[in-house]
Amino acid sequence: MLAKLFKQYYKKISPNALNVRDFEKREFAYMPFNKQTMIRHLSFTSPEQLKSLLEKETPLHVYYSSAYYENPSAPEMEEKNWLAADLVFDIDADHIYTPCKERHDTWRCLDCGHADKGMAPDKCPKCGSKKIDSESWVCDQCLEVAKGEALKLIEDFLSNDLGFSIKEMEIVFSGHRGFHVHVESPSALTLDVDARRELADYVRGLGIGLNFHGFSKVSNLLIGPSISDSGWRGRLARGFYDFLSKVDEETLLKLKMPKKWVKYFMDNRERIMAGLLQNPPYWSWLKISPSSLDKILSKAVECVACKIDERVTIDIKRLMRLPNSLHGKTGLIAVKIPYTKLDSFEPFKEASLLRGEVVKLKVIRMPEIKLGGVSIGPYKDEVVKLPIEIAIYLLAKGVGEPIEGIEL
Numbered sequence: 147m148l149a150k151l152f153k154q155y156y157k158k159i160s161p162n163a164l165n166v167r168d169f170e171k172r173e174f175a176y177m178p179f180n181k182q183t184m185i186r187h188l189s190f191t192s193p194e195q196l197k198s199l200l201e202k203e204t205p206l207h208v209y210y211s212s213a214y215y216e217n218p219s220a221p222e223m224e225e226k227n228w229l230a231a232d233l234v235f236d237i238d239a240d241h242i243y244t245p246c247k248e249r250h251d252t253w254r255c256l257d258c259g260h261a262d263k264g265m266a267p268d269k270c271p272k273c274g275s276k277k278i279d280s281e282s283w284v285c286d287q288c289l290e291v292a293k294g295e296a297l298k299l300i301e302d303f304l305s306n307d308l309g310f311s312i313k314e315m316e317i318v319f320s321g322h323r324g325f326h327v328h329v330e331s332p333s334a335l336t337l338d339v340d341a342r343r344e345l346a347d348y349v350r351g352l353g354i355g356l357n358f359h360g361f362s363k364v365s366n367l368l369i370g371p372s373i374s375d376s377g378w379r380g381r382l383a384r385g386f387y388d389f390l391s392k393v394d395e396e397t398l399l400k401l402k403m404p405k406k407w408v409k410y411f412m413d414n415r416e417r418i419m420a421g422l423l424q425n426p427p428y429w430s431w432l433k434i435s436p437s438s439l440d441k442i443l444s445k446a447v448e449c450v451a452c453k454i455d456e457r458v459t460i461d462i463k464r465l466m467r468l469p470n471s472l473h474g475k476t477g478l479i480a481v482k483i484p485y486t487k488l489d490s491f492e493p494f495k496e497a498s499l500l501r502g503e504v505v506k507l508k509v510i511r512m513p514e515i516k517l518g519g520v521s522i523g524p525y526k527d528e529v530v531k532l533p534i535e536i537a538i539y540l541l542a543k544g545v546g547e548p549i550e551g552i553e554l
């Protein structure tokens with residue numbers, strides 16, 4: 147049934163919607179339904195050609211290379227002759243902690259069977275295995291967090307700090323609970339792996355040395371950056387201010403700060419915050435040990451850094467989901483999102499295959515999730531009436547079964 151819907155979609159799609167920059171220099175790949183294989187090293191001279199393949203094969207997932215090659219269809223990577231690659235950033239709620247995951251996500255260790263709710267760990271806490279199977283769900287809160295990170299990346303880092311124009315960025319919905327930002331600026335295309343790693347580290351706030359960002363000690367005074375400074379200086383000051391405004395004693399004790407500093411810090415919090423807003427900022431109320439300052443500032447970095455999946459940015463030969471193709475595990479379309487619409491983007495309104503109708507579906511399992519402000523579920527082994535866009539999502543996730551005699 148899902149395959150039928152996918153086929154209809156690719157039959158109706160305009161070839162233009164499948165176009166990407168320098169189309170004939172890209173490698174394309176797809177994963178068929180019911181087969182765990184990737185058909186790779188394809189190239190096409192026109193989007194029309196690609197469309198007819200998609201219509202005929204009806205893949206579960208479709209990818210294209212972030213790289214541009216002289217011979218994109220050469221079977222060996224060395225023979226492709228790499229020319230350039232888009233600079234790509236991947237933001238995915240899978241990799242960002244959100245409290246709602248405790249309610250809707252589950253994971254299981256494939257080696258020892260240990261299972262739990264919440265965000266999947268990198269390795270099993272019981273046996274250390276890295277073979278973790280997880281079931282994750284899209285929800286309003288997860289999407290909000292991912293959107294916030296994407297906007298921070300685009301506005302704060304890529305545009306303000308690095309000087310890329312928003313017009314040179316393409317924002318694409320990942321098809322689940324994240325976003326891909328492709329920078330197609332000529333100055334970004336030929337960056338090598340090391341340069342991309344540096345950009346990824348910059349965005350993630352790795353290796354931010356305090357003494358390089360305006361912190362110094364002059365006799366007994368602590369000198370620090372101003373909230374209005376550009377780049378990481380201002381970001382550190384803002385992150386610090388932000389951290390201060392929310393922090394409680396428990397958090398500070400968890401940072402293993404000595405009790406006397408924690409007390410001083412909490413007693414003088416208002417004063418420290420007011421000092422940061424002065425021009426020039428006054429940091430010297432912050433009379434804590436250098437190691438405690440380091441601990442707090444690393445928390446401040448966490449608040450303002452951007453949570454990207456760095457592997458995607460560093461990889462110059464990555465296969466990315468093709469814009470406007472379907473995500474086989476959600477049935478959602480990886481739509482392109484104009485920058486001005488990102489903030490209000492709702493996948494089940496703007497990226498679903500079908501909408502509006504209410505259908506009956508047998509739901510095997512579904513936690514309670516909130517979508518577009520409306521709570522759906524929880525359901526377990528029951529027949530329920532659902533909006534068709536949610537029904538397709540459950541079918542694609544493999545937790546819904548169509549009811550005999552009813553056509554979706």
Ligand SMILES: [Zn+2]
Pocket residue numbers: 255256257258259260270271272273274275
């Ligand atoms: Zn285990």
Ligand SMILES: [Zn+2]
Pocket residue numbers: 244246247250283284285286287288289
């Ligand atoms: Zn969530």
